Amino acid sequence: MMPAHKIAFRFDGQPVVAMEGESIAAALLRHGIVGFRIAVDGESLRGPYCGMGICFDCRVQVSGPNRPRLMVRSCITPVAEGMDVRSVPYPELNNV
Amino acid sequence: MSDHSYDLAIVGAGPGGIAAARAASGHGLRVVVIDDQPAAGGQIFRQPVRPALYPPDRFGKKHTAAGTGMARVLGRDGVSHLPGAEVVGLQRRNDAGFTVLCHRDGQIVDVDAERVLIAAGCHDMAVPFEGWTLPGVMGAGGIQAMLKGHGVVPGKSVVLVGSHPLLLVIAAQLVAFGTPPQGVFFSQSPLRAGLSMRSPITALANLPVFIEGLKAYSMLRQHGVPVHFNRVIDKAEGARKLERITMRSTDGAAPIEMDCDVLGVGYGFTASTELLRQMGAECTWSMTGGGWIVTHDDDMQSSVPNLYVAGEVAGIGGAPTATVEGEIAGLAVAKAAGKVVSSTRYLRLAARRLRRRNFARLLQKLADPGVEILRQMRRDEAVLCRCECVGVGDFRKSLHDNSHLATLNAAKLLTRVGMGACQGRFCQVAATDEIAHRRGGMPDGAKPFAARFPVRPVPLTAFRLPADD
Numbered sequence: 001m002m003p004a005h006k007i008a009f010r011f012d013g014q015p016v017v018a019m020e021g022e023s024i025a026a027a028l029l030r031h032g033i034v035g036f037r038i039a040v041d042g043e044s045l046r047g048p049y050c051g052m053g054i055c056f057d058c059r060v061q062v063s064g065p066n067r068p069r070l071m072v073r074s075c076i077t078p079v080a081e082g083m084d085v086r087s088v089p090y091p092e093l094n095n096v
Numbered sequence: 097m098s099d100h101s102y103d104l105a106i107v108g109a110g111p112g113g114i115a116a117a118r119a120a121s122g123h124g125l126r127v128v129v130i131d132d133q134p135a136a137g138g139q140i141f142r143q144p145v146r147p148a149l150y151p152p153d154r155f156g157k158k159h160t161a162a163g164t165g166m167a168r169v170l171g172r173d174g175v176s177h178l179p180g181a182e183v184v185g186l187q188r189r190n191d192a193g194f195t196v197l198c199h200r201d202g203q204i205v206d207v208d209a210e211r212v213l214i215a216a217g218c219h220d221m222a223v224p225f226e227g228w229t230l231p232g233v234m235g236a237g238g239i240q241a242m243l244k245g246h247g248v249v250p251g252k253s254v255v256l257v258g259s260h261p262l263l264l265v266i267a268a269q270l271v272a273f274g275t276p277p278q279g280v281f282f283s284q285s286p287l288r289a290g291l292s293m294r295s296p297i298t299a300l301a302n303l304p305v306f307i308e309g310l311k312a313y314s315m316l317r318q319h320g321v322p323v324h325f326n327r328v329i330d331k332a333e334g335a336r337k338l339e340r341i342t343m344r345s346t347d348g349a350a351p352i353e354m355d356c357d358v359l360g361v362g363y364g365f366t367a368s369t370e371l372l373r374q375m376g377a378e379c380t381w382s383m384t385g386g387g388w389i390v391t392h393d394d395d396m397q398s399s400v401p402n403l404y405v406a407g408e409v410a411g412i413g414g415a416p417t418a419t420v421e422g423e424i425a426g427l428a429v430a431k432a433a434g435k436v437v438s439s440t441r442y443l444r445l446a447a448r449r450l451r452r453r454n455f456a457r458l459l460q461k462l463a464d465p466g467v468e469i470l471r472q473m474r475r476d477e478a479v480l481c482r483c484e485c486v487g488v489g490d491f492r493k494s495l496h497d498n499s500h501l502a503t504l505n506a507a508k509l510l511t512r513v514g515m516g517a518c519q520g521r522f523c524q525v526a527a528t529d530e531i532a533h534r535r536g537g538m539p540d541g542a543k544p545f546a547a548r549f550p551v552r553p554v555p556l557t558a559f560r561l562p563a564d565d
Contacts, residue, residue: 019146020146021145022246022248023145023245023246025242026145026242026245026246026248029242029248029250029251030246030248032251034231034232034250034251034337034338034357035231035336035337036231039229039482039485040484040485040516041485044229045231045336045337046231046482047231047232047337048231048234048238048250049220049233049234049235049238049482049522050219050220050234050235050237050238051234051235051237051238051239051240051241051242052133052139052219052237052238053132053133053182054219054368054518054521054522055219055222055235055482055518055521055522056483056516056517056518056553057229057482057483059517068557070202070555071555075238075241076132076133076134078134078145
């Protein structure tokens with residue numbers, strides 16, 4: 001099999017190694033991270049459900065490199081070298 | 097402001113959209129295929145994000161061949177492919193045709209087309225039960241998307257529950273990826289599944305599908321993966337993620353508790369008809385056929401002139417149905433655009449379409465959990481609207497306290513159900529059934545959530561106008 005190019009990004013400050021081309025969600029799930037954000041009730045954790053961009057439960061905040069902070073669906077957004085990915089706590093979201 | 101102009105804009109690069117592109121471009125039409133995924137294939141033929149991510153033909157020769165075939169169609173002269181573009185609305189143009197509004201790379205892109213075909217497919221039907229919002233609980237199709245696209249099994253210990261025969265196929269795929277599931281639990285009894293097959297001729301004519309199912313079943317037996325019937329998911333539990341599930345039986349057996357970190361849920365599918373509803377296309381309700389699905393004529397044209405449908409948006413039917421309907425729609429559009437289309441080919445396709453729809457209906461019956469089972473799963477403790485965290489119990493109380501509440505839109509205003517980021521895609525089926533059941537009416541009476549532009553959330557920055565406007 002062709003060796004995959006590895007890239008590094010951060011999730012809530014922690015370094016995560018991903019394979020080029022894969023989605024943020026796939027990279028996190030590969031590392032056993034399943035809770036991506038806190039729901040609007042302020043307490044319950046959520047992760048990917050539909051895996052195809054419909055349910056929005058896997059959404060995270062992404063910034064850099066060369067892109068402003070944006071909320072994306074991690075299941076349909078490819079990782080990029082140096083990306084800063086953050087879970088989306090609801091109170092913080094209100095301050096964006 | 098328009099960036100492009102086409103004879104036909106196709107929304108969705110799955111089997112239906114690609115078949116339409118092939119047929120229409122074959123008659124000299126300028127076609128654009130718009131798709132929200134980075135690569136063509138739809139869900140059924142989702143290709144790996146990198147070549148050689150897993151052994152070739154892992155998902156069968158048909159899957160690999162479909163990838164090559166689709167690439168060939170999209171590479172044709174006269175066919176443009178717009179991947180990674182989410183269609184967020186349709187607009188009628190003053191002269192003729194439509195403007196298709198796409199969200200791509202943080203911008204709104206306009207695509208003008210004389211005619212539009214919606215082949216947007218479907219997603220896992222959301223089925224609320226206690227604990228279904230825990231990380232680790234996923235749609236069965238979501239697990240498959242991770243497998244096909246990334247070769248990633250989203251956990252270590254997987255259980256599959258539901259009523260759809262596709263669960264057998266997914267279980268076999270998990271075996272191939274080295275993570276045999278702990279078990280597959282169907283809500284139906286084998287007897288009921290058998291009784292739904294009251295059309296032996298239709299069943300026999302589609303023998304290969306059953307053989308595929310039997311192959312998956314025997315592979316599971318070989319690897320010691322148990323397949324059970326009469327078992328219904330009761331609740332999922334865990335501190336910060338899924339740790340344990342409880343299933344109850346419908347045949348008097350004791351409840352089962354199991355430890356697991358992934359639960360795949362597959363009770364059926366919901367069609368993605370929001371763009372058609374946004375344009376006011378006539379819909380009909382079918383719980384087993386995909387929720388609100390679009391009615392159409394023999395040319396696959398919806399009640400909105402020049403707006404066509406193929407595949408799941410016309411009722412859940414799978415890839416074979418989508419393919420033939422896509423081809424019919426592509427030919428119909430060519431004919432409407434003044435091209436000469438072979439009437440023999442047309443008639444042959446119409447006959448094939450009927451056969452495939454007959455089989456699709458049979459599969460729908462086979463896969464139907466029955467509305468009572470879903471209602472029993474939907475206890476007060478369950479979350480109904482994942483986005484806005486509205487509980488089933490709260491929703492029922494609102495219905496009880498407000499006797500005038502009879503439509504989804506009214507319920508949305510009062511309870512916030514359907515007001516979140518998924519725009520009601522995940523609570524619509526359950527909320528519709530709640531209203532119909534409590535009010536004693538038909539689900540049609542509850543009407544769908546109003547679908548408005550943009551039909552998917554778009555960052556406000558995407559709407560900034562260029563400086564020279």
